[in-house]
Amino acid sequence: MKRCIAITSAAMLSLGAAIAMTPLSEVTAQSATEKTQTDTVTFAIENMTCAMCPITVRKAMEGVIGVRSVKVDFEARTATVEFDPNATSPADIAAASTNAGYPAQPES
Ligand SMILES: [Cu+2]
Numbered sequence: 001m002k003r004c005i006a007i008t009s010a011a012m013l014s015l016g017a018a019i020a021m022t023p024l025s026e027v028t029a030q031s032a033t034e035k036t037q038t039d040t041v042t043f044a045i046e047n048m049t050c051a052m053c054p055i056t057v058r059k060a061m062e063g064v065i066g067v068r069s070v071k072v073d074f075e076a077r078t079a080t081v082e083f084d085p086n087a088t089s090p091a092d093i094a095a096a097s098t099n100a101g102y103p104a105q106p107e108s
Contacts, residue, residue, distance in 0.1 A: 038068060038085075040081065042078050042080045043081065044077060044104065044105045045057055045077050046103040047101060048102060053074070055072075056101070057070075058079070060102070064083070064093050066083050066086070066088030068084065069082040070082075079104065081093055090106040
C-alpha cells in the first residue's frame with residue numbers, strides 16, 4: 001500500500017497551506033461524494049461598516065443558486081462560502097455581493 005500513501009501525500013501537498021488545516025475526515029467525505037461536490041472560497045468584502053452589513057452580504061450570496069452556506073466575518077471583512085461548483089462560480093457569488101453594494105473578491 002505504499003502507492004496509496006504516496007498519492008495521499010501528493011494530494012495533501014497540492015491542497016496548499018490554506019486548506020491544510022481542514023480535518024482529514026472532511027476531505028475524505030468530500031472526495032467520497034463527488035456528485036454532490038462542495039467548494040469553499042473565502043471572499044474579501046469591501047464597504048462593510050456596521051453590524052447589519054454582513055447580513056446584507058450573507059443574504060445576497062445565499063440568493064445565488066448553488067450556494068450552500070455563507071459565513072461572514074465582519075472583523076476580518078471576509079465571507080467564507082460553500083457552494084456547488086457545478087451550479088455556480090466564485091465570480092457569480094462575488095457579483096451578487098458587489099451588486100448589493102459590497103464589492104467582493106475571491107481570495108486565492
Ligand atoms: Cu451596515
